Amino acid sequence: MRQSRAIDVSTGLFVLLGFAAIMFLVTQITNREYSWRDDSYRLEAQFENVGGLKAGAPVSMSGVTIGRVEAIGYDMSLFKAVVTLRIDARYNQIPNDSDAAIFTAGLLGGQYIGITPGNSEDTYRDGDSIEFVQDAIVLEKLISKYLFSQAGKDKESGTPAAQE
Amino acid sequence: MIGLLGELMASLHGFLERVGAMTRFAGRVLWNVPATLVRFRLVVEQVYNAGALSLVIIMTCGLFVGMVLGLQGHDLLERFGSEEALGTGAALSLLKELGPVVTALLFAGRAGTALASELGLMRATDQLSAMEIMAVDPMRRVVVPRFLGGAIAMPLLTAIFIAIALYGVQLIGVQVLGVDQGQFWSQMRGAVELEDVGEGLIKGVVFGIACSLIAVFEGYNAEPTAEGVGRATTRTVVISAVVTLVLDYILTALML
Numbered sequence: 521m522r523q524s525r526a527i528d529v530s531t532g533l534f535v536l537l538g539f540a541a542i543m544f545l546v547t548q549i550t551n552r553e554y555s556w557r558d559d560s561y562r563l564e565a566q567f568e569n570v571g572g573l574k575a576g577a578p579v580s581m582s583g584v585t586i587g588r589v590e591a592i593g594y595d596m597s598l599f600k601a602v603v604t605l606r607i608d609a610r611y612n613q614i615p616n617d618s619d620a621a622i623f624t625a626g627l628l629g630g631q632y633i634g635i636t637p638g639n640s641e642d643t644y645r646d647g648d649s650i651e652f653v654q655d656a657i658v659l660e661k662l663i664s665k666y667l668f669s670q671a672g673k674d675k676e677s678g679t680p681a682a683q684e
Numbered sequence: 685m686i687g688l689l690g691e692l693m694a695s696l697h698g699f700l701e702r703v704g705a706m707t708r709f710a711g712r713v714l715w716n717v718p719a720t721l722v723r724f725r726l727v728v729e730q731v732y733n734a735g736a737l738s739l740v741i742i743m744t745c746g747l748f749v750g751m752v753l754g755l756q757g758h759d760l761l762e763r764f765g766s767e768e769a770l771g772t773g774a775a776l777s778l779l780k781e782l783g784p785v786v787t788a789l790l791f792a793g794r795a796g797t798a799l800a801s802e803l804g805l806m807r808a809t810d811q812l813s814a815m816e817i818m819a820v821d822p823m824r825r826v827v828v829p830r831f832l833g834g835a836i837a838m839p840l841l842t843a844i845f846i847a848i849a850l851y852g853v854q855l856i857g858v859q860v861l862g863v864d865q866g867q868f869w870s871q872m873r874g875a876v877e878l879e880d881v882g883e884g885l886i887k888g889v890v891f892g893i894a895c896s897l898i899a900v901f902e903g904y905n906a907e908p909t910a911e912g913v914g915r916a917t918t919r920t921v922v923i924s925a926v927v928t929l930v931l932d933y934i935l936t937a938l939m940l
Binding site (some may be wrong): 524527528530531533534535537538539541542544545546548549550576630 | 728729731732735736739775779837839840841843844846847848850869872873874876877878880881884885
């Protein structure tokens with residue numbers, strides 16, 4: 521009897537340790553945040569192009585993470601991407617003319633949404649849509665814009681190759 | 685030439701026979717699982733044998749695997765000037781491959797051999813036959829609890845292994861080699877999805893079932909001699925290792 525008691529205790533310890541390890545893996549090294557109650561509110565923003573934005577990406581104001589991208593969908597009537605943002609309830613004083621833009625963290629980092637506050641007296645409420653948005657910057661578009669503007673300049677002043 | 689061909693056919697025949705016997709045995713084990721769950725005490729004892737007793741070796745090996753991963757990863761990433769990605773790389777490789785596979789190999793070596801030799805010895809000393817004579821089903825009393833104990837312990841051991849290994853990576857990478865702690869954890873959190881943790885645990889469950897099944901099969905069907913028990917133990921380790929690596933490829937291909 522005594523011995524089986526000891527076995528029970530160490531088996532219990534082992535199982536607890538195992539579940540603690542699973543909890544550690546799930547909560548500490550993944551990018552999801554878990555809380556017992558969900559006291560956040562949701563905002564929507566429509567973008568022409570979301571680039572490489574993914575669900576779970578941070579939403580930040582002045583570099584402080586205030587929420588996460590909850591879902592990214594496509595609206596077939598607007599032909600735009602609809603991004604749902606889940607903002608922490610602590611940050612419920614965002615002016616309702618604030619704008620949202622998609623930025624890239626670092627050179628190879630993931631994309632995130634940055635919110636720049638406006639100066640309206642009224643604040644965003646749950647379910648509101650962000651009116652002023654700026655799309656993700658697509659590198660190919662930038663390059664082609666640059667190349668075309670260069671080509672235009674060359675025509676005005678004659679191509680350097682022809683001058684030489 | 686004919687002789688060689690004949691030998692090849694014979695060994696193929698032997699292999700198929702073994703696979704068939706294993707499948708039939710697996711069916712019998714699974715059939716008896718509900719009956720065993722009623723007497724959960726037996727399973728708890730086996731979770732202790734397979735899990736709690738493997739804890740020390742799993743934790744020691746996990747720590748060292750993590751530490752060597754920290755050293756190697758840092759050395760490699762330093763060449764690209766991106767030491768901060770150490771956390772991401774280590775976490776993903778541990779969760780997806782190293783954790784489940786190394787744990788399964790250790791598990792086969794520590795718990796699998798113990799199961800196989802114990803059952804083999806029971807077979808060799810006629811304990812299993814004695815149980816049958818006393819109208820105790822050795823399948824329900826001995827085999828299935830051991831199988832379940834191993835299958836339950838293995839995913840937990842995998843999780844513990846990965847957690848300890850991450851501590852080892854952090855120990856070497858952050859404390860010794862000076863990777864920025866905040867960058868280390870935040871980049872890891874940014875890149876690791878919940879699905880990656882799930883993938884590791886699914887692998888742990890599958891490997892646990894496979895390794896435990898192989899161990900009880902080999903032990904239960906061991907030749908009732910001293911040599912037979914030894915052979916069953918060896919075969920448990922060899923087959924478990926091969927099956928683990930093959931299953932690992934299949935699971936990775938399915939889940940990637």
